[in-house]
Amino acid sequence: MELSWEETRKFISKYLLIYFGLALVLFFVLRWYKTANFSQDTLETMLTTVSVLRDKTDDPCKYAILGEPTTAQANYVKVNIYCGRTKSLNSMDLRAIKEKTVGGALTELARINGYTGNRNNWICKLNRKPFVSFEEKLESKATVDCFLGLSEKEIAKYYETI
Amino acid sequence: MKLFKRIALPVLAVILIMALGYKLRLSGFNSIPFPGESLDEYSNAWVGLSMIRLGVPVGMSGLPGYPVQDSRYINVDRVFQTTANGNTMQMSYPWFDHPPMMGLITGGFSYFKGARVFEDTTAVTIRKPVILMSTLTIGLAAYLAYLLFGWETAIAAATIIATSPLMVINSRMVQAENGLTPLFLLSLILLWWYEKKGGYTFLTLLSMTIGLAMLFKLSAVALLFCALALIFANVKKNSATRWQEGLIVSVIALSVFGIFVISALAWDFSTFVKVFLANSGRAYGIGLSALFDLITNTKITAVKFLTDGWPLTGWLGLAILTRMDLRNKAWYLWLPIFSYLAVYLFFGSEPFGWYRIPFLPFLLIVSGWLTTAFIRNMHLTAVSVVTLLIPLGINLEKYFDVHKLIWLIPAWRLSCLALIIGALSLLMTDQANPKVKWAVYATMFVLFSLVIYSNILRAGMFTVDYWYKVN
Numbered sequence: 001m002e003l004s005w006e007e008t009r010k011f012i013s014k015y016l017l018i019y020f021g022l023a024l025v026l027f028f029v030l031r032w033y034k035t036a037n038f039s040q041d042t043l044e045t046m047l048t049t050v051s052v053l054r055d056k057t058d059d060p061c062k063y064a065i066l067g068e069p070t071t072a073q074a075n076y077v078k079v080n081i082y083c084g085r086t087k088s089l090n091s092m093d094l095r096a097i098k099e100k101t102v103g104g105a106l107t108e109l110a111r112i113n114g115y116t117g118n119r120n121n122w123i124c125k126l127n128r129k130p131f132v133s134f135e136e137k138l139e140s141k142a143t144v145d146c147f148l149g150l151s152e153k154e155i156a157k158y159y160e161t162i
Numbered sequence: 163m164k165l166f167k168r169i170a171l172p173v174l175a176v177i178l179i180m181a182l183g184y185k186l187r188l189s190g191f192n193s194i195p196f197p198g199e200s201l202d203e204y205s206n207a208w209v210g211l212s213m214i215r216l217g218v219p220v221g222m223s224g225l226p227g228y229p230v231q232d233s234r235y236i237n238v239d240r241v242f243q244t245t246a247n248g249n250t251m252q253m254s255y256p257w258f259d260h261p262p263m264m265g266l267i268t269g270g271f272s273y274f275k276g277a278r279v280f281e282d283t284t285a286v287t288i289r290k291p292v293i294l295m296s297t298l299t300i301g302l303a304a305y306l307a308y309l310l311f312g313w314e315t316a317i318a319a320a321t322i323i324a325t326s327p328l329m330v331i332n333s334r335m336v337q338a339e340n341g342l343t344p345l346f347l348l349s350l351i352l353l354w355w356y357e358k359k360g361g362y363t364f365l366t367l368l369s370m371t372i373g374l375a376m377l378f379k380l381s382a383v384a385l386l387f388c389a390l391a392l393i394f395a396n397v398k399k400n401s402a403t404r405w406q407e408g409l410i411v412s413v414i415a416l417s418v419f420g421i422f423v424i425s426a427l428a429w430d431f432s433t434f435v436k437v438f439l440a441n442s443g444r445a446y447g448i449g450l451s452a453l454f455d456l457i458t459n460t461k462i463t464a465v466k467f468l469t470d471g472w473p474l475t476g477w478l479g480l481a482i483l484t485r486m487d488l489r490n491k492a493w494y495l496w497l498p499i500f501s502y503l504a505v506y507l508f509f510g511s512e513p514f515g516w517y518r519i520p521f522l523p524f525l526l527i528v529s530g531w532l533t534t535a536f537i538r539n540m541h542l543t544a545v546s547v548v549t550l551l552i553p554l555g556i557n558l559e560k561y562f563d564v565h566k567l568i569w570l571i572p573a574w575r576l577s578c579l580a581l582i583i584g585a586l587s588l589l590m591t592d593q594a595n596p597k598v599k600w601a602v603y604a605t606m607f608v609l610f611s612l613v614i615y616s617n618i619l620r621a622g623m624f625t626v627d628y629w630y631k632v633n
Contacts, residue, residue: 001360002399008406011362012413019417023424030428034217043216047234047253051281054240063240067248072233093250095233112235112242 048111056114060148061086063113069093078143079109082150082158088113094140102126102144103134122146128159172313176304176320183324183333184297186621191293191334194624197285198241199463200516201251203336207283209262210269212255215278218429219265221257227436228254238281256429258437261422263377264338267291292340296333299340300324302347303523307530309354310491314537318610319530323523325617327557328460328470331624332519338379339519345375346502346520349385350494353392362410369411373418381505384520386415388501392493446510448517453507461515466632468515469560471553476525479532479549499524536606540593543602544585550613551578557616564623581609 050056057063061083069076072093081088090109094100097108106119119134124146126136138144147155197203205222212220223231233250235242242248268288269277277283304320323329333340349371356364372389375382393407426434448455455461457477462468480499483492502520511517532549535542555574562570584605591598624632 001403003403003406005402005406008410012410015366015414016417023420026421027424027428030217030425034429037215037217039216043212043220043255046212046215046220046279047232047236049279049281051238051279051284053284054237054281063243065235065242065248066244067246069248069250071249071252091248093233093235096235096250108235112237114237 050111050114054114056116058115058117059083059086060110060113060115060117060146061088062115064088065090065092065109065112067091075140077105077138077141079105080143080145081109082145082147084149094138097138100138101134102131102136102138105138105144106134106146119146122148123150123152123155125155172308172317175317176301179304179317179320179324180297180300183300183320183330184293186325186330186618187293187296187333189622190624191289192284192286193626194629195331195335195463195466196245196626196629197239198245199466200335200337200514201241201246203285203288204236204238204241204280204283205251206265206336206338207268207272207277207288208280209257209265210267211265211272211277211280211283212257212269213262213266214270214273218255219257219262220253220255221259221265222251223254223257223259223437224252225254225259225437225440227440228433229430230255236280239284256426256433258426258434259441260338260379261377261419262425263374264336264341264379267295267341268336288336289334292336293334295344296329296340299333299344299347299523302344302351303527306347306351306354306494307527309351310494310527311531311534314534315527315530317530318533319527321610321614322472322526322529322533322617325614325621326470326472326522326526326553327617327620327624328462328468328473329522329526330621331462331468332516332522335516337516337519339381339516341378342375342382342385343520343523345371345378345382346385346388346498347523349375349389350392350498353389354494357392357396365407365410366414369414370418372411372415373421376415376419377422381502381509381517381520384498384502384505386412387504388498389415391497391501395490395493395497444511447512448507448510449513452510452513453503455513456503456506456518456521461513461518462632463515464512466515468632469556471556472529473522473525475532475549475552476522476528479528480525483528483531495524495528533610536602540588540599540602543588543606544582546606547581547585547609550609551581554609554613554616557613557620560620561616561623564628581605 060081068091072095075094077092077094077097079090079092092105092109097105099107102124109115124131124144127143128145150158201222209219209221212218232253234253236251268291269283271291272283272287275287277287300320300323303323304316307319308316349368352364352368352371356368368389372382372385375385389411390408393411394404396404457474459467460470460473480496484496486492499521506517529549533546536546558570558574588598588602593599
């Protein structure tokens, strides 16, 4: 098929006319759709909601975050849960913990690992020292240790061994 | 009856081969490769899901230029207990790393299946549409091979693509390359028909296919280069016609890709520009030995290599194909490979195995062509035999690593000797002798069946335990 410049010019002009018309419609539809649907709350929900497909557990030591957050560089915290014979050792990127407190880190860890229980009867230490409350602020490189079923004496003995 | 034999039987064969390919891709698809081995798979789906629910794409990105870069733990498929290696996901929006077509397909499919939050986009859901697309790739490759070389090559190529262990595993991954590859094949088929029949319809469809492929990934610009090269190479047409065809294809293809730019204008054009510039400043991760690596190894993920002999036979066959006078048919194979190669080497970026996916169907069509060389000329039987022995040997070695069959090595040695000497002795025989012809056909059929069976056996070896050992 040999083409002529006249036919080609007409074809392209017709195509571009239709195209720019549709493009304009698309632009306004996308703009409107974003305005109608975007909200920070919905985004937050999409980012943080645990899927119903994921298994949940009442054992806080069943799962742990594998690996180290190397991209966080010095901006990390360690959150360790000791359940007697088992333990869950986690290094977490502090940037991902929205509420930068001990409680915030534990809540986020519970969400990540699928732990649905509470923190009653947990004895927790911040940097091996007793802390006042779960609202205590977390700094970079901090270590939170939480013990289930151990007394203060047993915890002190445990720290001597590690 | 003749029509049935000529068309219906081969079409039925290809459909059965596609069904086989689909089955192999589906077997263990949600566990191999490990979910999270490439977090891009989830990011692609999140882009689509967020476009549907929020009206803007939200995805993972390490590129500078975004106003929002939020570190998050999204423990889909429990990746933080397995493959994520401890680093958080850097979530950005509006996300402009790549055009969103793969996201819309996989995210849209997830939404249709009930996903509403990011953790719902599990591998068992998002990999399914990709398997469908890659099954389509088998059929399209078969059709292209039929147009170029006839039914024998088409069936051989389709069988290889359906069963090659590298293709089977690659075809499951939610990567843009699995979306643009079938479109790459389709664009060549449409160009073939345009050159035969003419008409604005084929030309427009071809151009839109190229534009659609570019909405999967910018590297699909290789399709445009390839189409333009094939158009301009057709010296039967006058220069003015070729220039007009090139202009029409470029205008339509680029305008379809322009939908990405229009969406950027609607969402946040300044971020789009910053990210585009940051994209062009990516490190050249594939390295200067990329071409050597491409031919000599078969990488499948970021770090794993899945040794498969078929692509190598394709590269070797390409060297032969480019020298043959096949009335320009060979151009429909080596031009796409070289076009994508140019883009692959120019873009660089990281040496991920999935960047190589678009090469594979073309290389495996070449493998199919080599495999059936003995049908066109019985003196080339040795070429077909060696073509088949390369992947067979690799498959048997991998199988032997796990199942130590004592008889395998002596059987291999004797069979190779017999096959190669037998093939060479054909140079001294009368090709027209029907007994010789059928003996050769029967032997090659058995050998090909063995190779395909070894492909299937090897694909069946990919369990979770075995995948840990793949390196």
